[in-house]
Amino acid sequence: MKITSSFVPVLAVAALLASGLAVPVHSQAATEAQAQLWHERALTVDTHCDTPFKLLEKGWDIGRYHKTGERGSGCQDLPRMKEGGLDASFFAVFVGQGPRTPEGHARAKKKADAILDAMDAMYEEYPGLCGRALTPADARRLEQEGKRAIFIGMENGYPIGRDPALIDYFYRRGVRYVTLAHTSDNDICDSSTDRRDPEDRGLSAWGRQVVRRLNELGCMIDVSHVSDRSFSDVLALTRAPVIASHSCARALSDSPRNLTDDMLLALKKNGGVIQLCILNDYIKQPPANPGRDQAFAALWKKIDDVYGGWGGIKNKADRDRMEAEYDAIDARYPVPPVHVKDAVDHIDHIVKLIGIDHVGIGTDFDGGGGLADCRDVTELKNITIELARRGYNEEQVAKIWGGNFLRVMQQVMDLAQKK
Numbered sequence: 001m002k003i004t005s006s007f008v009p010v011l012a013v014a015a016l017l018a019s020g021l022a023v024p025v026h027s028q029a030a031t032e033a034q035a036q037l038w039h040e041r042a043l044t045v046d047t048h049c050d051t052p053f054k055l056l057e058k059g060w061d062i063g064r065y066h067k068t069g070e071r072g073s074g075c076q077d078l079p080r081m082k083e084g085g086l087d088a089s090f091f092a093v094f095v096g097q098g099p100r101t102p103e104g105h106a107r108a109k110k111k112a113d114a115i116l117d118a119m120d121a122m123y124e125e126y127p128g129l130c131g132r133a134l135t136p137a138d139a140r141r142l143e144q145e146g147k148r149a150i151f152i153g154m155e156n157g158y159p160i161g162r163d164p165a166l167i168d169y170f171y172r173r174g175v176r177y178v179t180l181a182h183t184s185d186n187d188i189c190d191s192s193t194d195r196r197d198p199e200d201r202g203l204s205a206w207g208r209q210v211v212r213r214l215n216e217l218g219c220m221i222d223v224s225h226v227s228d229r230s231f232s233d234v235l236a237l238t239r240a241p242v243i244a245s246h247s248c249a250r251a252l253s254d255s256p257r258n259l260t261d262d263m264l265l266a267l268k269k270n271g272g273v274i275q276l277c278i279l280n281d282y283i284k285q286p287p288a289n290p291g292r293d294q295a296f297a298a299l300w301k302k303i304d305d306v307y308g309g310w311g312g313i314k315n316k317a318d319r320d321r322m323e324a325e326y327d328a329i330d331a332r333y334p335v336p337p338v339h340v341k342d343a344v345d346h347i348d349h350i351v352k353l354i355g356i357d358h359v360g361i362g363t364d365f366d367g368g369g370g371l372a373d374c375r376d377v378t379e380l381k382n383i384t385i386e387l388a389r390r391g392y393n394e395e396q397v398a399k400i401w402g403g404n405f406l407r408v409m410q411q412v413m414d415l416a417q418k419k
């Protein structure tokens, strides 16, 4: 752990707590110290980040420590994850939705393979810093070894195309959850945010086949991003609990990406878990800001036209220029900051509604996730501090930070019937 001067008093109290001496627990420093200890002792799991997309950037090195807030540093790297006390993370193999044609599906599979190859290279390059995790037991072992446990999730089932063999193929390559859809409808099911086709058809016949096979393999089904009808179709069909790898509560923020109270109650009945996403717009609906919307739409169009999308920017100077343009728009049309306390309001709501056993955290770091006071992985403990302030105890904090999620993952595996 990197020690900064502001942490010293906190660490002093932590030392006292560890020594078993009585410490008044009502002071702010004591609460923070206690939260830090809990954070260190818990097996912490983040169930969604887009860091693999940084892996594909030339010159960016996941084994190197990058400073928080520095341009291009991203939200995490392996040394920063260690500093932030994050033990395990699901790296997303994300492929944006494209044409639903054989060619489109073939291209998507190729993109997914390229990301999986980059992940394989990471495990090989940094065996002292991280390890491939396929099961909860792997996460526990790697935590003991002081290494980051890196799982793989697939965000968008698009690369599976319509080929049942590819479900097994991606599972063999290490994928342990599949987010059935992304921001547009696909062949598996409808998305919560497809504006071109507002009709919600739910899960398709092919999607039903995908759900059944994922159950048989013991691979988790992720209902983040899917439409409300897809969500209920999946829950009616699945034999195993499901996860929402990065979503919030719609009762507090009216985004179609969030789960309504009815959906949360259904999730509890299913035995699944919602992993709170710390992305501004999901936590608090931003006020209308048409200038910002137009400026960003123009920037994305330019990036699409010139580079074929963000992932197509190959050279660092171009990427720095586009990031500077992004920052300039952000500065010109600011949105009100969203804080950790706003995120923990969602956790409070979910816990009140469905209990402590069905909630966790999926940051969406490097995919838009991050808050004013939780900008990157080194600041994750601010969530634990806020939980401690609100009276959550260590056992509850450990459940939120990974216990609940790993329980669900184990159940999904135990229910598998491999052919």
Ligand SMILES: [Zn+2]
Binding pocket: 155, 225, 246, 364, 367
């Ligand atoms: Zn997402």
